[in-house]
Each structure stands twice: as C-alpha cells, then as structure tokens.
Amino acid sequence: MGFRLSKIYTRTGDAGETGLGDGRRVPKDHPRVEAIGEVDTLNSQLGLLLAALAEQSHNYPGLRQISDVLEPCQHRLFDLGGELAMPVYQALNGAEVERLESAIDTWNEELGPLENFILPGGSALIAQAHVCRSLARSAERRCQQLNAIEPLAGVGLAYINRLSDLLFVAARLIAKRQGIDEILWQAAAKPEA
Structure with a gap:
C-alpha cells in the first residue's frame, strides 16, 4: 500500500x-x-477504552478477552467512516454484525439478566465503556439522520446499533471482572401526598 497522505493540510476546507x-x-x-465525525469521535474514545483495558489487564486478566473482542471494532x-466518506464503497459485511451478536450472547450468559437500570460508573473503565456506548448511540442517530436524506447501503446501521449494545454489555462485564458492584439507579423519592 502506498502513502495515503503526503500533506496533512490542504487549505481546501x-x-x-x-x-x-x-x-x-x-x-x-x-x-x-x-456522521463521519461522530464515528471518528467514537473510535477515538474506544481507543482510550482499549488503552485503559490494556493497562489494567495485568491486574484483571479477564479484561484481555474483552479487549480481544473490542480491538477489531x-x-x-x-x-x-470510509463507507460514509465514499458512498459507493462497501467494507462492512453481515459477518461483522454476527460477530458482535455472538459476543453479546456469550457475555450475557456470564452476566445473567439485568434486574435494574444501572448508572455509568463504578470505575474509570466502566465509565469509559459507557462513554463509548453513548457515543455509539450518537453516531447511530447521525447515521440515521443521513439515511433519511441519502439512504445508506450495507450493514453500517446494524453494525453501529450492535456495537452500542456490545459496549453496554462490555461495561457490565468489566464491572464483574473487576469485582465492582454495578451502580443501580435509584428513583427519586416521590413527594408525600
């Protein structure tokens, strides 16, 4: 593969x-x-999550398996991003969506059912996974907005949707493997009548 960028600034923008x-x-x-920008922001934050997982994997070896699933993402x-920048280009395929679904199913078996809403916190790793999850939802919204005016081909919309689900389950699994209780949402007290 040749050089892709010979000059960083072009002044054309x-x-x-x-x-x-x-x-x-x-x-x-x-x-x-x-949409491209939201996907890029998600990718940058996912890079932070992966770096933090790598730093903590010596303390919590079970985190390595989470990284192995997230790194290809x-x-x-x-x-x-390439598909969004080049509308006729198709890089993603259904196998990638299925890979995420398989990981979600496997991780959910280990976690068991979710019995309450949870808050994004407990450790920096858990919170960062939730930051990525929320950015995946934001990227999905931007892609849907684009899709409404310029229909998107391929599985990109399904992929970003499953990725947000995977990141939610990853946050829960990080908590379990770090031995940290999930922070359960507590509803505001109702005023007495």
Whole structure:
C-alpha cells in the first residue's frame, strides 16, 4: 500500500467545505460529515477504552478477552467512516454484525439478566465503556439522520446499533471482572401526598 497522505493540510476546507471520496464537496456541517465525525469521535474514545483495558489487564486478566473482542471494532469503525466518506464503497459485511451478536450472547450468559437500570460508573473503565456506548448511540442517530436524506447501503446501521449494545454489555462485564458492584439507579423519592 502506498502513502495515503503526503500533506496533512490542504487549505481546501478553509471556506467551510470538505471533499468526499466521490468527488463531491459538501459543507462541513452536512449530515454525512456529521456522521463521519461522530464515528471518528467514537473510535477515538474506544481507543482510550482499549488503552485503559490494556493497562489494567495485568491486574484483571479477564479484561484481555474483552479487549480481544473490542480491538477489531476500531478497524470496522474506520471502515464505516470510509463507507460514509465514499458512498459507493462497501467494507462492512453481515459477518461483522454476527460477530458482535455472538459476543453479546456469550457475555450475557456470564452476566445473567439485568434486574435494574444501572448508572455509568463504578470505575474509570466502566465509565469509559459507557462513554463509548453513548457515543455509539450518537453516531447511530447521525447515521440515521443521513439515511433519511441519502439512504445508506450495507450493514453500517446494524453494525453501529450492535456495537452500542456490545459496549453496554462490555461495561457490565468489566464491572464483574473487576469485582465492582454495578451502580443501580435509584428513583427519586416521590413527594408525600
């Protein structure tokens, strides 16, 4: 593979537009660019989660298996970004969605049923997994907004939806493997009548 970027700045975006892979120039706040940006933000935060998991895996060896499942997701998010930037390009396939579903099912068997709503916290790792989950939902919303005006082909929408589910289950599994109780939501006290 040759060099992809020979120059980092091009000055072509200084007027508020950016180029897509199909040659179109669109405003930087175009729904397609918004979707690309949300996927990129998620990928960056997932990188932080993976780095933290690697740092803690010597204390909690069970975290390595979580990393093994999540690491390919960074590459697939990059693929999704490519699909968004180049509308005719298709990189993701159904096998990736099935891989996430399989991991969710396996992890859920270990965790058991969720009996209450949980809050995103307990440890920095748990909270970071929830940050990634919420960003996956945000990326999904941006992709759905784009899909409403420019229909998206392929499995990208299904992938980002399953990834948010996987990250939720990963947060729960991190808590279990760290030996930290989940923080259960407590409803506000009802005023006395």
